[in-house]
Amino acid sequence: MNADAVREKLSGVASAGIAVKKAAAPERLKNGRFLAGAMVAGVLLFIFSLQQLHFDYARLGSGTLELLTMAVKMWPPNAADWRLVLLAAAETLQITWLAILLSVAMAFGLSFFGAANISPHRGIFWLVRGFAALMRAIPVLVWAIIFVAAMGLGPLPGILALAIHSLGMMVKVFADSIEEMDQRLLEALRASGASWLQVVVRGVVPSVATYFLSWTLLRFDIDLRYATILGVVGAGGIGWQLIRAMRMYELNEALFITIVIFAMLYAVEMLSNYLKKKIIKTA
Amino acid sequence: MSPILTVQGLKKVYNDGTTALQGVDFTVQPGEFLAIIGPSGAGKSTLMRCINRLVEPSAGKVHFNGADVLKANQRQLRLLRREMGMIFQSFNLIPRVTVLDNVLNGRLGYMNSVKGAIGLFPQQEIEAAMRILARVGLSDQAFKRASELSGGQQQRVGIARALAQNPKLILADEPIASLDPVTSESIMNYIYRICREDGITCLINLHQVEFAKQYATRIIGIRAGHIVFDGAAEQLTPAIIQQIYH
Structure with a gap:
């Protein structure tokens, strides 16, 4: 292969590489947006479910206390x-x-x-x-x-x-x-x-x-x-x-x-x- | 004398579209020690595997010992395969079982399916396997696990397994490509000597032209799925070698 042919081939490879990058950039951006959207949706679902299922903070406190007294009552086996x-x-x-x-x-x-x-x-x-x-x-x-x-x-x-x-x-x-x-x-x-x-x-x-x-x-x-x-x-x-x-x-x-x-x-x-x-x- | 192997118009195109063989023709007479040389990817392994149908050819004909190999059904194929011993580049022994069991695996084609599976080999077959191990100098290793042996020793077990089949033809696919030069020489000697002594025809894929010239009675050169040389070792000039490899 002569020098010109090699140069031509190399420049071809280089431009092909740039073309690939150009094509890949919007793809990556799209994926990023999708993942960010999925994360926001996940957080929203979490908050909604806390409301929907009446996550009761007062009961969480009293329940924990109850659990501790029960643990004490369990002893001895x-x-x-x-x-x-x-x-x-x-x-x-x-x-x-x-x-x-x-x-x-x-x-x-x-x-x-x-x-x-x-x-x-x-x-x-x-x-x-x-x-x-x-x-x-x-x-x-x-x-x-x-x-x-x-x-x-x-x-x-x-x-x-x-x-x-x-x-x-x-x-x-x-x-x-x-x-x-x-x-x-x-x-x-x-x-x-x-x-x-x-x-x-x-x-x-x-x-x-x-x-x-x-x-x-x-x-x-x-x-x-x-x-x-x-x-x-x-x-x-x-x-x-x-x-x-x-x-x-x-x-x-x-x-x-x-x-x-x-x-x-x-x-x-x-x-x-x-x-x-x-x-x-x-x- | 009628040929032991005839290959006509053999073609192989893999599912991914790669063409490995583009119409290969040659004939092998009994007793030949035929080396097939060529660069990696030229189709040597595919050619060998099309002969015993480990790879199904796309087109062409293979006749072995008078039988049409490509028309054989599963049962007939078993009977044909047991007469063709195969030796592999990576030895392909079952590592966790004994050397003797690996040699006896060469007898499976002759056994009833169930008896062979559970290893009920007759006493004379076990004795025959021990005699073959003695021929390749491994009598004292018979009860070791195959994985405990060195590369050269494992390939000798590979030769013994092929020999246990009592084959008419041996297909050796790059048998020394994974071995050091000294061991390679020794393995080539074993294969050559045994084929000569027992009158077994041998097809051997080789990467090293020097070994092919040293041992082969005939050499076939393959490049990009075509036969580009078929003749005696003396006819293989540096110019032709250049043509095969570049």
């Missing part, structure tokens, strides 16, 4: 019914354990059909992803209310509600893990004449196993937290005991139940951190 409370806590753990295993088993099977890189058919891929999105879009408590209405009080509706909602998330995160794995490994298996099942079991599973385990641990933590409040709508576990104590104004017992919940969640979090370290070591 009453552990007289400890047997009942601990059994309910155990039931919460069992609900979580059953729900997580059910959801992981189902998500494990479904995720291979919901990962774009290995799903046998585009239609199946969308079906699985859509199903998962719907399952997790409906909140756990709504699922629990539905199942309690359908099959009555007790741990069973709680297990199903948790399992279904977790399934929605687990299918998504499992399938995402599969999509993120190194595609070249699968290419090698396909090139050797491996079938779809063989590619999945010999290639995908060993590559994503630790990711699946880590996600399961994380979800166990989340599910346990949900399981403690499921009792509120009558779906079994320690939440039911807490609601019962509060309704009967057994504040000292409610404090004891709260302490048990806290201890249980803390212990499980410690355990899952420990397991996570072990999983990372095997990776």
Whole structure:
């Protein structure tokens, strides 16, 4: 290329650059105005809602005082019914354990059909992803209310509600893990004449196993937290005991139940951190 | 002798509009050690992947060992692929499983789908895999995880996996591009020696012209999706090399 041609090309690039900037400037200004407008609207909605919902400052003061006196009345914790409370806590753990295993088993099977890189058919891929999105879009408590209405009080509706909602998330995160794995490994298996099942079991599973385990641990933590409040709508576990104590104004017992919940969640979090370290070591 | 591989009018246009191959024709006789050279982006990898249909060609014909590869259904394709071993630039081993399991993956095309998936390999296949590992000097590494091996060792596992397929043809896609010069030499020696000893035909994509000249019985030069040279190593003059790469 001679010098003239180079100069011509460079000047072309430069003028193109200016043209892009000129075009981009009004665009940026427009975006800025839109964002400023959105912020003003957000503040206005805040003020309007304070008015609309009668945000009562006097009640805020008296309520805080009431809360403090209640906190004082709660002390000391009453552990007289400890047997009942601990059994309910155990039931919460069992609900979580059953729900997580059910959801992981189902998500494990479904995720291979919901990962774009290995799903046998585009239609199946969308079906699985859509199903998962719907399952997790409906909140756990709504699922629990539905199942309690359908099959009555007790741990069973709680297990199903948790399992279904977790399934929605687990299918998504499992399938995402599969999509993120190194595609070249699968290419090698396909090139050797491996079938779809063989590619999945010999290639995908060993590559994503630790990711699946880590996600399961994380979800166990989340599910346990949900399981403690499921009792509120009558779906079994320690939440039911807490609601019962509060309704009967057994504040000292409610404090004891709260302490048990806290201890249980803390212990499980410690355990899952420990397991996570072990999983990372095997990776 | 009838050719083992015939490629006619092979074209590939990717979905984004990139044309990788614009009508490629060549024939390979059994026992050839054929190097394909050319700058990166010339279409070497696409060409190789169109032969075993890891990439679906847009037009053209591929005949392997008498069979029409592009007309094969899924089951027939599995049977064709198992006779073509492939070696990759990035080795493409499953890092978390043992070296032996990676070699046995080369046998999956011969196995019942379920039995292969859960790894129920017959004892004689495991022994055969161990013998192949001995040939590439990795007997003592068989039960290590693939990820614990060095690059050169991983590529030897890649060669062993291809060899486990008992292939008639080996497709080696830039097998030494990720390795240092000394290891590259050693890997080239392994591939060359094994193909000669077992009478396996080999197509090998290479970036380095010197290696192509040193080993290949024939060289094809590709530039921008066209074959611009097809001949013996001696015919590859500096002027032609210049033409391929610039």
